[in-house]
Amino acid sequence: MGQQISRRTFLKGGIVSAAGLAASSIPAAAAVTEPDQKTQLATLLDISKCIGCGACVEACQETNSHKYPEPQKPFPQMFPDRAKVSDWSDKQDVTERLTPYNWLFIQHASVKINGEETELTIPRRCMHCVNPPCVKLCPWGAAKQLENGISRIDPDICLGGSKCNAVCPWDIPQRQTGVGLYLDILPNFAGNGVMFKCDRCYDQIEAGQLPACIEACPEDVQTIGPRPEIIKKAHKLAKEINGYIYGETENGGTNTIYVSPVPFEELDKAIEKGKGKPHLAGVSDQMADANNLAAAMVIAPLAGIAAAARKIYNYTQKSDKMKERV
Amino acid sequence: MKAAAVSLTDSKRENRAMRYMYVLTVFFMALTGFGQMPIYKRYYLSDIPGFGWLANFWTTRYVHYVGAALLLGIVAYMIVQYIALNRRQYKVSVTGYLRGILLLGIVLTGILFVIKNFPVIVFSPEFIIALNLSHLGLVMTFLLVNLYCLIFKKRWTNVR
Numbered sequence: 001m002g003q004q005i006s007r008r009t010f011l012k013g014g015i016v017s018a019a020g021l022a023a024s025s026i027p028a029a030a031a032v033t034e035p036d037q038k039t040q041l042a043t044l045l046d047i048s049k050c051i052g053c054g055a056c057v058e059a060c061q062e063t064n065s066h067k068y069p070e071p072q073k074p075f076p077q078m079f080p081d082r083a084k085v086s087d088w089s090d091k092q093d094v095t096e097r098l099t100p101y102n103w104l105f106i107q108h109a110s111v112k113i114n115g116e117e118t119e120l121t122i123p124r125r126c127m128h129c130v131n132p133p134c135v136k137l138c139p140w141g142a143a144k145q146l147e148n149g150i151s152r153i154d155p156d157i158c159l160g161g162s163k164c165n166a167v168c169p170w171d172i173p174q175r176q177t178g179v180g181l182y183l184d185i186l187p188n189f190a191g192n193g194v195m196f197k198c199d200r201c202y203d204q205i206e207a208g209q210l211p212a213c214i215e216a217c218p219e220d221v222q223t224i225g226p227r228p229e230i231i232k233k234a235h236k237l238a239k240e241i242n243g244y245i246y247g248e249t250e251n252g253g254t255n256t257i258y259v260s261p262v263p264f265e266e267l268d269k270a271i272e273k274g275k276g277k278p279h280l281a282g283v284s285d286q287m288a289d290a291n292n293l294a295a296a297m298v299i300a301p302l303a304g305i306a307a308a309a310r311k312i313y314n315y316t317q318k319s320d321k322m323k324e325r326v
Numbered sequence: 327m328k329a330a331a332v333s334l335t336d337s338k339r340e341n342r343a344m345r346y347m348y349v350l351t352v353f354f355m356a357l358t359g360f361g362q363m364p365i366y367k368r369y370y371l372s373d374i375p376g377f378g379w380l381a382n383f384w385t386t387r388y389v390h391y392v393g394a395a396l397l398l399g400i401v402a403y404m405i406v407q408y409i410a411l412n413r414r415q416y417k418v419s420v421t422g423y424l425r426g427i428l429l430l431g432i433v434l435t436g437i438l439f440v441i442k443n444f445p446v447i448v449f450s451p452e453f454i455i456a457l458n459l460s461h462l463g464l465v466m467t468f469l470l471v472n473l474y475c476l477i478f479k480k481r482w483t484n485v486r
């Protein structure tokens with residue numbers, strides 16, 4: 001462990017895996033497959049390197065197409081009709097936003113660097129939060145967080161209620177109607193399909209390989225490794241280019257760390273935002289507010305016991321006085 | 327005698343206030359607990375004036391946590407009071423035991439939920455699914471038993 005893995009360095013050390021060696025015998029691959037239990041794997045994206053070629057988008061689609069939904073049509077009639085059909089099956093070639101069939105897209109931003117108008121391109125996908133609201137607040141347990149920090153949605157369990165999308169600060173999970181478990185339960189009254197998003201190629205990682213977007217990138221934009229080391233590397237890079245970091249503290253910390261030569265406030269203003277097009281604004285720790293109440297849950301029973309003790313004391317005092325008077 | 331009469335009235339008043347607080351807390355816990363599923367918006371319940379907040383998962387979660395703290399305080403108060411003051415006069419009824427066990431199950435599974443929601447706590451997906459179903463199942467059983475007790479006037483305790 002103890003090292004970050006770029007595509008090139010992974011190939012140098014990890015190509016051996018192709019020869020059939022066990023992943024555990026390769027230091028780099030081992031870092032990917034068996035991260036420290038206490039650390040999660042994070043990716044570092046150096047925005048200044050990205051040329052917006054789209055190789056990562058293509059690789060993502062090629063690698064993950066077997067996970068894409070194959071909805072049954074016609075869709076069940078929804079009741080009440082407030083629940084709208086979300087159908088992307090006829091728009092599978094859309095690549096300019098996140099959809100159930102496109103888990104990674106390139107955002108464009110025209111910004112000024114040293115007074116010169118520059119076009120920056122930013123690969124966008126799930127941030128894989130350290131404490132992911134989509135996973136923690138999924139009412140069925142369909143969204144899961146793996147020990148290596150990957151958040152993924154189980155298409156066999158998800159009912160498509162879209163709560164994960166509602167609580168995601170970046171509007172990442174996208175719904176496809178007409179597929180999944182809800183069809184076997186009460187398709188007209190509950191559920192509405194399955195939510196889809198980047199699973200950071202969890203199956204590739206299990207097999208000791210890199211996520212497709214990292215593997216395919218010709219510019220080595222992305223690096224993957226244990227989160228503390230990726231954070232260190234992000235700070236080093238930011239210092240070198242006099243740049244800025246996004247994802248380290250947003251929503252309490254994520255496992256997708258961006259380093260940009262321009263402030264993220266500027267990038268956020270410059271990118272096109274909307275449904276399936278996540279922002280780059282600051283995000284406070286969404287889970288923290290209620291989590292901070294856990295202390296109150298420890299104190300509350302003690303307060304209850306104290307209140308009861310006061311009542312018992314008053315009662316016995318008054319009983320004693322009554323006895324004295326009698 | 328006057329002192330004893332005052333004491334009894336105060337005690338009754340306090341017990342009544344606690345009971346109202348308990349019923350209100352259980353009501354809001356159930357309301358916000360079901361609100362963890364995406365149903366209120368879909369079924370227009372959050373369109374009812376004053377209920378719009380039920381469509382906000384962050385608000386319902388926060389209220390649920392506040393309710394959990396209140397419930398723990400009330401339950402601790404009730405248990406200590408029963409053991410110290412009422413045990414000799416009253417015994418826990420069958421439905422009282424049943425509700426107590428169900429409430430204990432709800433509290434225990436709820437505590438596990440609170441732990442799960444902290445960062446870097448990774449329970450297995452199978453365990454989380456079991457936790458979701460058992461918490462929901464216990465709550466629904468608890469509410470049904472309470473409905474039965476309300477209809478048939480069953481109390482938590484009976485006179486010995």
